[in-house]
Amino acid sequence: MNALSSIGFANLAAGALAALAVPIIVFYFLKLRRPKAEVPSLALWRRVVNDKRVNSPFQKFRRNLLLLLQLLLLLALMLAAMQPFLNAGSGRAEYRVLLIDTSASMAAIDATGQSRLDLAIEKAEEIIDGLLPGQQLAIVGFDRHARTMQEFTDNQNLLEPALKRLVTKDVESDLGDALRLAGALARTATVSEAILLTDGNLPPAEDVDLAFPVNYQRLPAAGDNVGVVALNARRSGTGGAQDAGWDLFVKLAASTPTGAVVELYGDDGPDGGQPLATESVGFSRADDSPRLVFEVSGDGPREVTVKVVAEGRDSLPADDAAALILPPPRPLTAFCPTSQSVFRKALTLDPGAVTLFPRPDDSGPPRYDLAFIDQPDSEENPAPDASVRVFVGIVPKDLQGLLETKVGYADVVDWRQTAPVLEHVQLREVQITEEPIYLEQPSGEPADASDLEQLGYEVLIDARTGPLMLRRREGSRVDYHLLFDPATSTLPYRVAFPILVQNLIREATRAASLSEVRAIKTGTLPPVDLGDPAREATVAGPDGSRTLNADGGGMLTAVPAETAGLYTVSAGGEEVASFTAGLLSPLETSLVGVEELEFNEVQVSVAGEEVVTDRPLWHWLAAGAFVLLLAEWWVFHRRPVV
Incomplete structure (x- = not known):
């Protein structure tokens, strides 16, 4: 933007008010009506003659202060009606979109107690005050979602209340969503620019195509900050053992090198209880991420809260505490039909950790943590519901046109060792007497793994002619499909088999939040x-x-x-x-403002100066007219009456 350069008028037609000077002057041509009076001497006649001469048309204007003040008053009112302004060199933008960040970091408070959002609203009010007739503004607030606070208008009575409705939320921002919403507004009017008011704590928006220039106005940083960015607990025992405690893991982040004290509270929380443990930490540099471990006994609190207290000033209170609900200990519930004796035997290796169903005197819960199934899932005979299900020796119904198993010899050629269920599982030299085969398709080509992926299946174990194990996720549930029966292979006689079962138990325990729980982000x-x-x-x-x-x-x-x-x-x-x-994004806690925004093939840097708007002058002229009116009143009443 350019510096102020010239004076313009928003309403030149109001210059016609200058014609009102004619009747004002005409009134001064009218003769005065004087009362008759008897005088004792003719010496006064000379003064009367001189007074008539003064009332002649051109002599009347001499030293007449009232007429001058009235003409100046009319000039001031006429100029005010013409709405003069100092041109900011912005080309008199007709339509602009004001984007205001309301993410968590905009609640950061500086040394004066002012938040970044309060500062953004102040700057927005200045922009609104500088609007001239014909200039319209739309206001968009954005955090993880963008929302239109006010569509295009020049009515300050609508724009200023829209700013008051802006509030921060404890989430990160999505500038891309805000610009897409601004682009939708641009379909109703030609937008000359978007003014972005933010602290600069923005994730990349590289997939956004800009339809108009972006004026990136980065607000000054609020100050130092320390916060909790990760909190999770892991049970120190096996499964849901009754006597198992918890290991609590805490991760911190800071915006500048500083120190802090971390306090651990139980069920009463920081407001009503004493800390169970405290620990001091230091940040040698801003990108340090200290990790702390606290121990919580198995019979300890059901809810824990971690609070960080900075040694210096802390700008953002929202990330100072995080809470976690610890589930009560209980055994894992598992369903396994009696026909799958190899799995039942592996599940009873730790009887205190797993409660096995079915039982003669107990039909089991409506939903299990882990289930082994060797019958097809159908409406007549639905499979048990569980967080983790393992189908044994069954080709899924929706894959029966792509796969089949037949009697034969299959050897394992590859398996996904990074999958949690196959960690530390060694499958080399396992002999399997059921062979999976890809079926030929109408195109004449056999099916392959890509056909399975289109249906949501992942191949975990592969043989030469087809897959041996598949995985499919549906919401919070995960289904594993062993396309062979382990009883027809040498797998149960290998060390890999109990490890495989323990991995399934561990995954089901994790899905049931019995072994590990994590504090969730907002x-x-x-x-x-x-x-x-x-x-x-x-x-x-x-x-x-x-x-x-x-x-x-x-x-x-x-x-x-x-x-x-x-x-x-x-x-x-x-x-x-x-x-x-209670956890914020680490980006919000860092309070780091980027210097440059990355869009699709476009980079936008921080603006070198603040938004410069046209400065209206009419209110100064109106004030001057009022002063002239007072001056006229004073002169008129001060003039002596003869």
Whole structure:
């Protein structure tokens, strides 16, 4: 933008008010009507003659201060009506979009107690005050989602209240979503530029095509900050052992080299209890990420809170604490038919960690943690529901046109050792007497792994002629498909078999949050299984309660959690799940403002100067007219009456 360069007028037609000077002057041509009076001497006649001479047309204007003040008053009012302004050299932009960041870091407070959002609103008000007739502004607030606060208008009574509705949320920002919304607004008007007010703590938006220039106005940093960026707990025992404790892992981040004290609280929290443990940490540089470990006994608190207290000033309170709900210990529930004796034997190696079903006197829970199934899943005979299911010796129904198994010899040629279920599992020289085969397709070519991937399956173990083990995820559930029966192979006689079963137990334990739990980030809650597609659930959180419906699979998904705090999910009057959303993105905690924004083949740097708008002068002229009016009143009343 250029410096102020010239004076312009927004309403030149108002110059016609200058014609009002004619009647004002005409009034001064009118003769005065004087009363008759008797005088004792004719010496006064000379003064009367001189007074008539003064009332002649051109003599009347001499030394007439009232007429001058009235003409100046008319000039000031006329110029004010013409709405003069100092041209900022911005080309009198007709339509502009104001993008205001409302992510978590915009709540950072500087030494004066002002947040970054408050500062952004102040700058936005200055832009609004500089609007001239014909200039219109739209306001968009954005964090993880963008929203239109006000569409294009020049009405300050609409624009300024829209700014007051902006509030920060404890989530990271998505500039791409804001620019796409601004692009949608640009379809209704020709946008000359978008003014971006932010602290610069923005993730890349490289997939965005800019339809107009972006004026990147980065706000000054608020100051130092320390926060918790990761919190998880891992049970120190096996599965859900009753006497197993927890190891609590904490990760911190800071914006500058500093020090802090980390405090661990139990069920009463930081407001009502004493810390269970404290530890001091130091950051030698800003990109340090110290990791701490606290031990919590198995009979200890069910909810723990970690709070960090900075040695110096802390700008962002939202990331100073994170909470975690520790589930009560219980054995893993597993279903395994009696026909799968090799799996049942492996599951009973640690009887305290696994409760095995079916039992003669117990039909089992409605949902298991782990299930082994050797019958096809059908409407007449549905497979047991579980977080982790293992189908043994069955080709999935939707793959029967792509695969089949027959009696033969299959040897393992490859397996995905990075998959959790196959960690430390050695499958070389395992002999299998069931051979999977890819079937020929209508195109004349046999099916392959890409055909399976299109249906959502991953190949974990491969033989020469086809896959031996598949994995498929559906929501929070994972299904494994062993296309052969281990009883017809040498696998149960290998060390790999109990390791495979233990990996399945560990994955099911993790899915049931019995061995490991993680504090979740703000943004969206994890999926919750309601078990019925028609079931309603009530989600209560820091922002209030809302009623939501399960999807077609009975899952409650995409529940927003944009404010740090406790969220509970209830259905049918019973609590189904609870979560503590409190972790911010590490980018928000760092308070780092980028110098350059990356878009699709375009880079936008921080603007070298603040937004310069046309400066209206009419209010100064109106004030001058008022002063002239007072001066006229004073002169008129001060003039002596003869």
